[in-house]
Amino acid sequence: MNLLASTLSPATAQRYAMAIADPTTGAFLDKLQFHEALPLVIAYAGRVTKAGYHVTEIKAGRFSGLDCGANSEAWTETFIQVWDVPGEPQSRMMTVGKFLAIMDKVARDVGLDPASRLTFECGDDLGVIGLYAVDGIAVEPERVLVSLTPRHASCxxxxxxxxxxxxxxxxxxxxxxxxxxxxxxxxxxxxxxxxxxxxxxxxx
Incomplete structure (x- = not known):
């Protein structure tokens, strides 16, 4: 059983498309429940992930710091690193179920805070890795599409x-x-x- 499982029942899980601006780790995983058989496709930087992409690293961190107003703050953050490569011929896109199994193992072995900020690190073996937040999820008949938006510097x-x-x-x-x-x-x-x-x- 997924350690970060949703409280939704299968009867309430429906096809949907919604904007979920910068969700927490737990809220994001909740939205993927009951769609395990579908391929998980990630849209970022004007493109979608290739069939051979895989999750290369997941980091769970606790941070503290000062902002430019000398205000102290502390937060937890989950980083999901995605290596976007073509893969071998006939490669199939990772399913939602496989992705959730990876996250579940991390939750067991490392620990994940469901309330933590969620950041995706996406890139291939040529370009510079980019930092992204989840902007929306579309559950379609043939796939689940996760749309990412860049994280920008801010005050x-x-x-x-x-x-x-x-x-x-x-x-x-x-x-x-x-x-x-x-x-x-x-x-x-x-x-x-x-x-x-x-x-x-x-x-x-």
Whole structure:
């Protein structure tokens, strides 16, 4: 039995397509339950995984750090590394069931926090590996398609300020946007030091 099994019953498992922005490890695995026989296809960087892809490494980590507002934080994160290669002739795509079995073994032997942040590391043997978050899952008649979106660098105090105030943060900043946000984040979110508050030891 899967150690991170869903509480869903087979009767409630249906074909679906939904956006699940940056789900936890447990929430992601829950969405795959009851579709074990279907191939698992991963879409990233404008392409889908080749038939020979496989999961080369799974890391479960506990982290602590300071953000640019001198705020301490701690979190757990699960990294799933995918090596995207063609494989041998007649290679078949990994099934959802095989993927869940791999995750279940990691949960038993290493330990996985269902509430941990989930990050995919995807690449082939030629390019640079990329970091991705899950953006959506589509359960189709012939496959389960997991769509990934790149993880971008960000200012955490800024992100928290936008979230607290219910404002969608810009995807890409122009120079004018950056100047405007500099004033917002400095005044409201505590990002970046000023001459009036050097003791805060902010990073910027």
């Amino acid at each position: 955490k105090p800024r992100d928290r300020w936008f979230e607290t105030n219910g404002i969608d943060k810009p995807v890409r900043l122009t120079e004018d946007d950056a100047l405007t946000e500099k004033g917002i984040t400095s005044a409201v979110s505590g990002c970046c030091s000023t001459e009036k508050s050097p003791s805060n030891a902010k990073c910027c």
